[in-house]
Amino acid sequence: MSFPLLTTTAVVPAAGAIITAAVPAARRTTAKYTALLFSLATLVLAAVAMIRFDPSGPRYQLTETHTWVKNFGLHYDLGVDGIAVTLITLTALLIPFVMLAGWHDPDPLETADNRRWRPTQGFFALILLVEAMVVIAFEATDVFLFYIFFEAMLIPMYFLIGGFGDRAHAAGEDEGARQRSYAAVKFLLYNLVGGLIMLAAVIGLYAATAKQLGTGTFSLQEILNARAAGRLHLATSTERWLFLGFFFAFAVKAPLWPLHTWLPNAMGESTAPVAVLITAVVDKVGTFAMLRYCLQLFPEASKWATPTILVLSVISIIYGALLAVGQRDIKRLIAFASVSHFGFIILGIFAMTSQGQSGATLYMVNHGISTAALMLVAGFLITRRGSRLIADFGGVQKVAPVLAGTFLIGGLATLSLPGLAPFVSEFLVLVGTFSRYPAFGIVATLGIVLAALYVLVLYQRTMTGPVKAGIEGMSDLKVRELVVVAPLIALLLFLGVYPKPVTDIVNPSVRHTLSDVHKTDPTPALEAKK
């Protein structure tokens, strides 16, 4: 038996969470470093998995197979394709930055008199716990195993949003607490309802496999093999219902218009690092699952639903961008920008072309990095001023030029400036869409124009102009903050010029997925950048 690399990649952060939580109340700094150490170890493991992954090898690699609960058809099946291994690496990469950026976030919650109350330990342990669950969800090749962690990760996320939310609230402390708890509950209920509807579909899938195969199973491999061999055939209506059950949950998570409304609340009320965790890490599970489960398990239904989903994703792109233009709150602006970007990702997935899907996967990575850069710098900005209203800022570039500069680069990445990583993916998505659905491609392009508007207006209002009251003494980025921002910007530049390392890993997996849906590219269009 070979070394269970994938299990280890998930177990290390989980163990880190337990150990961090167990650090005594007085040793706060120890807890922080412990958590950081475990997140770095996870990053190393993820990098090893990425290196050991052979793009020309079999579809799922580094597989591990065990039966967990036989009666439920639940297997502990792990395996990664190019898409999964890329997203795992992205997750492992972002977590240390999230931790560093949130280094002092739980400090205001510390009380001197209560030795049982350990917010710092809790904060970092919860982040590691989320990481472990996200990693398992990416690794799972069993539908039910995926579902369990897809659902379970809501709980630590919920505590991170509600318990460690943003204290910079204009309406005062009480109103802030109320808003925070509202955002946390909204997040949980939206996702829980999505998850429970998916549960009905998961049970339906089990009933269908149990009926046709004798024993019910959730193993992706077994289901796909059985279908290839003709032993499993879902009736058209069954397949459509099950698809809708799955897709609903993923569309809530992703989030797709009109199910997106929890995201601005959740991102607005949580601290910047937690907001990054939501949009750059956790939400990616939703779009990933569309590629992995919706398309593979229900190819016919996916094709049936494509027109509707494309319409919804284009609405997401335009609607998200328009609302971003109108926001007065920096974090909510970034949240609506994310809604717009998730629209691009879903558009790329359901355009059913290899450029579209490669672009969508690459988009997931790039959006993760660019949003992290923009949001974390915005977080530094907000902490300094104690407000997140755009109107409270102005002329920051005169007092804190480095901060303003990094904010600009993050913003330019968000609007997909050529030369920065998101440009490549957005271009691929649009090309992929255009080759099959020109109309959607044209409308989606409007999203780019709007993105330029909301990013540049945001920059102009906050960074340029006369120095506003309350900004004068603002300090520039400190070393810890530079350590967070510099590597992210370097990555954006690197992947903007040379995305090949990622596309090489992703492309074969995308071709597998497309062949599941029996789709080929419409015309010999240009292959994803090689």
Next chain:
Amino acid sequence: MSASVTRVQGAHGAVHGLWAQAAAGPDRFPTPHIEYAQLSPVLIVFGVACVGILAEAFLPRRNRYTAQVVLSVVGLAAAFAAVIALAEKGYGTTKAHIAAMGAVAVDGPTLFLQGTILLVAVVAVLTFAERRLDPMAHGRHVDSFAAQGSAVPGSDQEKAAVRAGFTSTEVFPLLLFAVGGMLIFPAANDLLTLFVALEVFSLPLYILCALARRNRLMSQEAAVKYFLLGAFSSAFLLFGIALLYGFAGSVSYGQISRVIDGTAPMTPALANTTGNDALLLIGLAMVTVGLLFKVGAVPFHMWTPDVYQGAPTPVTGFMAAATKVAAFGALLRLLYVVLPGLRWDWRPVLWGVAIATMVIGAVIAVTQTDVKRLLAYSSVAHAGFILAGVLATSRTGVSSVLFYLAAYSFVTLGAFAVVTLVRDAGGEATHLSRWAGLGRRSPLVAAVFAVFLLAFAGIPLTSGFAGKFAVFKAAAQGGAMPLVIVGVISSAIAAFFYVRVIVLMFFSEPKVDGPSVAVPSPLTSTAIAIGVAVTLVLGLAPQYFLDLADKAGVFVR
């Protein structure tokens, strides 16, 4: 005597099953054949209960508490060992049969449920015996029960009893009697045994409900409500039994089902009087009403919130867990043994009941402001989920219900045990607003309660999820997909109010005069620890227990 009976009956030409045996003459009167070994769990519990009564009568007051606690735990453990021994010998599977002259079935479901009830009872004894939570009265540690049940609340007699340090140690024998009845209830294989078992476990519960130390009037009110409505439902049950007897000429499950199938050996005289479908349907409906009352299904759930709120919390925990197990066991046996051929007649009605129970339980729970009432309505919603498993009408359905009951009962016990810890000057602080910020002050207690709430909500990696998945899966396979969909929607509604409590505990600022968390003795700590352990084990590694429930999923006919 019996000869005259024969003559009278012969004259009327009506021969009834029970009487017919006696009518055959003294020489054929069968010697009662009782399989003592197979009934040993029940016999041990009743025996120990009787010893407990004697101890109450003869031991000096200061020794009673220790003696009762030890007796109860040892007795329940011995009964559990007997259940295990029976299961080991194969009485749950290959040697399953009907014992005690057709009165009691010893089979898989019986042994599984008896084992569950006994374990629940052991944990309940621990919470009953807790004496560190209430402030000391006149220098003595006191428990959650009234000093003297017969003393009028607020009277001088009551004050004297408190001053003298009286305690109601008779709660332990009462608990044992209730457990004894609950052990027979799911095993009952004829309607009379069913009724007797129902009364045997209900009466001690009525008394236990009335024995709270704090809020005695509320506790007594709860007991009266429970008693009146319970008596009402017993009357339904009894009337239904009479009608079923009229239908089949017998109270035995097997005979009734054979008459329904038309495979019963009949004399012409019998054939003339039996088989009236109207009697069958009305009788069965009434018996089912009696059982649905005990499980707390809508529309027979009205008693749950008041009784759960008024009863001493350890009793509530025990009642919520064990009664549900016993009553669902009896319901399963009735529906699966008596009615396998008549599914279409009772299915639509029970579907309606299940849907109403899930939805109404979840929706009303949203508006509750008292922890105990909240848990009461949540137990109603859970009864609906379990009914979905019952309605799968398959072996998987039976085993999923068995598993759910085991999982649910420990979560319930644990949750109510936590409720006993949160206190202010007036005793337990059960109003939800008092729980605000508990997570700040006592993170561990709040975290444990959060685990139980998440298990109730059916979040993955807890036993609640495994149970919910098992029953919904069985229901889907049994063609009850609409129930599954209603079930997941109700789960979402239910999740809202469980989560609201978590929000309150962790995200609200603590109140200045908020309740304190009492430090319990090892007894309650153990009970809570067992609850958490079972919740996590059944959530993470349920395979062994699912297999066990699967093996136990066959009723003997």
